[in-house]
Amino acid sequence: MLRAIIDNLKGLYSLLVGLSITGRFLLSPQRTVHYPRQVVAPESLASFRGPLELVPSADDPAKTRCISCQMCVRACPDNCLKVVKGEGGKAPAVWVYDFSLCCLCAACVEACPASALRFSHKVYLTALTRDELKLDLLADLKARAAKAAGGADARPPAQPPAGLEPQARL
Amino acid sequence: MSGLGFINPFGVRELPGTTTGDFYTANFAQKAQPGRVILNLGPQHPSTHGVLRILAEMEGEYVWRAEPVLGYLHRMHERMAEVKTPQQFLPNMGRVDYLHPLAWNWAYVGAVEKLAGLEPPERAQWLRTLSCELNRISSHLLWWGAFVMDLGGVTPILYAFEEREKINDILQIITGSRLTMSYFRLGGVCADADDRFLALTREFVPYLRERLKMYRGLVTDNVILRRRLEGVGPIDVDMCRRYGATGPVLRAAGSPNDLRRDVPYGTYPQHDFWPATGFPDDCFGRYLVRLAEIESSLDIVEQAVRGLPPGPIMVDKPPKANFKMPAGETYFAVEGARGQVGVHLVSDGGKNPYRVKLRAPGFSNLSLFAEAAQGTLLADAVAILGSLDLVIPEIDR
Known part of the structure; x- marks a missing residue:
């Protein structure tokens, strides 16, 4: 019984850790290039x-x-x-x-x-x-x-x- | 549901005894017991990564019997090899397995080189190792995202794609493409690594190590994922042996088989790494094996960047368009992201090979699904399917 409660609490904690990571990324700047409003820099296409x-x-x-x-x-x-x-x-x-x-x-x-x-x-x-x-x-x-x-x-x-x-x- | 003649949008059909559905369904349904439902997973189901089709006989939520139906993506690659010269067939190898094209590049080029007695220069060998391992990491990253998406977590694949894009940017510098790469040539590679490539690779290794820690917090330690995977779909060494499963599936089962160490090729004997074993043989073990392999591949990449020797990237006299292989037969296998990638090549001394057999690891890995999925819940069967890391174009060839 006690074991199950501890397991569930640990599980809840792991969910909080995951949520905090997602939250951190939510507030960080975007990583994608929004075509066609933005385009990839020509030097990235040097050997394309x-x-x-x-x-x-x-x-x-x-x-x-x-x-x-x-x-x-x-x-x-x-x-x-x-x-x-x-x-x-x-x-x-x-x-x-x-x-x-x-x-x-x-x-x-x-x-x-x-x-x-x-x-x-x-x-x-x-x-x-x-x-x-x-x-x-x-x-x-x-x-x-x-x-x-x-x-x-x-x-x-x-x-x-x-x-x-x-x-x-x- | 039975008796209503009900067909719902998910493909559940009221079947036993009747002959609705196509040939495969009708044939499969003949052995079904009354009251059971035949379920078609695929061929275009979001959880099957392509046009794979699984027929399942369902007893409530439990899979009683399952059978994969293949061939929706058959493109006659082996036949094409017979009507094209080796140089012309090379671009095909990037299309067979689009997630780890460089392993297939290596398998075919290696087979021809073995037959023709070509020995690529040392720098080319190191570049092959370096690019192949970067490609393996990107393959595992995509699998990681897709697998978690199968289990219902849609966000992680977007994190995986951020890293994958970085690897694509790096590999694009030397290979010129981002997906269906054709980088290896008979007797070497087609482009040399420049400073930008090496600088970006050096930057990338510690970056991904940091990100893997984030992956752990985000997904690996997550209680929902663990309860979905732990103890689900055990696959032991015996079952792997019977079906010929190789790669991470076999290593998770506890056998440290890795062609990079067992039958060393290229520069792998000079690298310090060890196949990832010692994990449980369930879905969670297969998950951990692949994450551990990303780390060991990062080690190899780091060593390859450090040890990259100067020199030429092609043999002195590269094979011309009229190149003829000596008559004979050879087999060359490399360790792909999914297991043993093999090319069996028979030549009669002409311009084109007489026969080429491609050994796709995914085909053997999929074969054991029918047995592994027996008696599991449908949701667990999807988890097992995902944990096998299937690439359908490679299976159907």
């Missing part, structure tokens, strides 16, 4: 694997380093790349990448002899249909070059939606 992008060549930011050798196409386990060689020279005419199939394994990045591929850090990419995820990487490269306008290898960090302040994490 987003959709692929082409690396611009050293002399012209709108030109690709790709030599259309098809090594990436052969290495890809998901068959999500399509590279077609252009007329005259090695430069590709078509470079289509189906992000909806990609498993972000980096097999293409590692297979590329010209180091023409890398992962972007686009974490805010959204699409309504699968077709929108078939990305034309040559057009993407030209758009980036036009945007940068100078700075041969300017790699834009992940672009948060306009008007949002990145919140430092880690």
Whole structure:
């Protein structure tokens, strides 16, 4: 009888300990990043694997380093790349990448002899249909070059939606 | 309830003798005694962590007979291994067990390396240990939260996720992803650890040790949890042996089996740790074993960060896309968060393996559920199910 009472009192005490811990955390600042009001800081995405992008060549930011050798196409386990060689020279005419199939394994990045591929850090990419995820990487490269306008290898960090302040994490 | 032809939203069906329900239910119900209720737990039940389905024959609140139904998440991983080169199949390993992907990475890479006679450089080996142990901690943390949530405590999983996010942030630096990691390569690893990774890991170890003390006050000592778990679902060594259960389930039963010590691989012989044993063989013991394993993994992480040697992270001539394995057969097993993760690989000398068998620890651990749950209360059966730490994609493969 006495034993049971003591056990129950101890049990009640353990509940109070748990409640005090919860109470302490209730009063501490929040730990989550409230997307879309806040976004993750770009340095936290330094090695994040987003959709692929082409690396611009050293002399012209709108030109690709790709030599259309098809090594990436052969290495890809998901068959999500399509590279077609252009007329005259090695430069590709078509470079289509189906992000909806990609498993972000980096097999293409590692297979590329010209180091023409890398992962972007686009974490805010959204699409309504699968077709929108078939990305034309040559057009993407030209758009980036036009945007940068100078700075041969300017790699834009992940672009948060306009008007949002990145919140430092880690 | 019986005789009313009543179907309620929880899946309770008035059954014996009738053939309502699908093939499995009808088949299971044939052996049911009159007056008993057949209960479907799952395949999409909040307490089954995925699309696992348990059929239970209920006598009041007691489980008379239980039977797991598998295969809802079968994705033909073994077949995919036969039609892809080893390099192409590697990303699959992160998808088999999404909570401890690096153990599966290691098992497959290890099997191919063993067959091809590749010896990764020392730094790569240490990085493998380091990342694999961090991943084990994150797996156990998620289990801890999910298990307590199964038992009715919803808050702790949010605390667990705070730590898990920190580990994800750390592992993202080297692996590039947060969940389905594919970090190991044939003959090494794909990225080197930078200063930021090492600094964050060093910071994280004492931080988690402090948090584990908080876990103790919040959950482990809690009287409600203890009365839910103590003495519930005893699983002894004999039962583990019969079903092939490994990992924390076997260690809680009292057998100090741990592949990291029994069949040492990688750099584990150079680490100072001991498999966690000496706990009761009930649900509470399995709970304590995993918390103790987080601590021993933290020790290994600390030692690995301290002892990380300089050097290359890939062999001199890494296997190319046209890499062909020598003909032969091999088996390589590592200790995953749930037990023995094994890859049996047969090669005929071609580009693709001839046959790959993946040994998932969760499959064996789930097999003993039918016996362990016999005669328990339904709520206790859910506690037993949770204490086995099941990852359904791994079981169905």
